[in-house]
Amino acid sequence: MSDWIAHQDHTNNAKNEKDVNHLFEVKTFPDFSWSYSRHKMLMECAKRYGYHYYLSHNGWLHKSSSLAKEAYRLKKLVNLPTLFGQLVHEEIEHVIEDVFKTGVIPHAAELEHRIRLQLRKAFQQSRDQKEQWMEKPNHYQMLFEMYYHGQLVEKEIEDIHQKLNVCLKHFLLSKSFQEIIKKKDVNLFESERFRSMVVKGVRVYVIMDLMYQDEINKKWVIIDWKTGKRSTDDIGQLSLYALYLMNELEVNIEDIEIRNEYLLTGGCHTYQLTKNEIDNTVEQMETSIAYMKHYQKNEETNEPVSFEQFLETSQAFRCITCNYKELCQKAAH
Structure with a gap:
């Protein structure tokens, strides 16, 4: 199943499992897709990526292995x-x-x-x-x-x-909130929901914090609310959102304005992307997808390679805050 299905309200008892099977097709292996968060996790630790996207799959089902159930539980931890x-x-x-x-x-x-x-x-x-x-x-x-x-x-x-x-x-x-409440000709689009597009045959998921159309200025404005510090990832995420508008709604890049609202400091950073930057985003995505496919044993079914082939990070500090460190510790003994 996709990441979207994995977020739904499944239970582990047999009765509800039967109901779930009527609503959703239970697959042996998860669907393959790409998202910025998935890419980031793989870059940080392939082992964590394997736990999160493969081992935990179907972990909510009563008949699943104890290892899959444990991985699924750990997936639900939140710091x-x-x-x-x-x-x-x-x-x-x-x-x-x-x-x-x-x-x-x-x-x-x-x-x-x-x-x-x-x-x-x-x-x-x-x-x-x-x-x-x-x-x-x-x-x-x-x-x-x-x-x-x-x-x-x-x-x-x-x-x-x-x-x-x-x-x-x-x-x-914030600039964005004040702008929204003061402007009359604003079409607000549903926020914080899964949106997707297909890039080179792969389903790509994006979740925008806020998107609206400013009819007076003929602009599409995409906003990302940030509760942490500035990061080099920030512009990459926004570029992906702009690509979604261009692909799915056929919006010209000149009509797209993207913003990061940094709520901790109060600053707002606005960007007007170029075609070259969008092309770079697509190229990076394609490179990431190719890397992900190295962990597929069967590309058609998305069956993964043996779990031992998912390499653990060499940056030990990442293990301190990893949901799955319990599983790695058990495997080491």
Whole structure:
């Protein structure tokens, strides 16, 4: 199944498994696709890539092996910074939808309160409901820090709360949000959903934070909200989003404006891409796809090579924060 299916609300009991089989075709091997996050994971550690995209496949099914189930559970772990980013993105999405419907702009304190409740819920489930999570990892949350260390570091909690306050204030004052609420001729497109296109015969997935059409200025604006520091990956992701607009909606590159809104610092960076930059994005994607195919035993079915052939990273620091380090440690003994 595709990454989209893997995010759905499957359970491990036999009755629901039968229902799932009626709704979705259960395949022995996952579908092959490409995404920026998939590419990034492979570049960081092929072993992690193998756990995430192959070994965990079908791990929600009752009949799956214990190893597949364990890999699937570990896939569902989320660390505190990642959860923080997810919750801020979800809240931003809700705020923009509500503003378009009601015209009411909320206070930062209200948004902060809602996110704090979600963070507290994740902590409580991680602390009190580990057994339930082990059985149904899609129904409960488990923080990486709680699973591996049994506690959260006080300094990390303080940092998250400080970032939360800053990010939400910067969002409400951001160029993109202010532009959206002040302009009348704006067509808002559904955000945070899976979109896909086919490049050289391969399904490519993208998830945009926000996209809208400015009818007055005849521009398509793509926005990526960033809750962390600036990264060299930022422009690459935006280039991929622009490629989607060009391929799927036949938008001219001159009519596409892409932005990174850095909520931690309050800065906004706007880019006007060139055709050469888009061509480079396609070339890098094709190179990445070719590399991924080295780990296929059968290209038609996407059957992987033997798991021993997925090489572990030589950068030991990556192992510290990897969801699957438990499996690597077991394999080493």
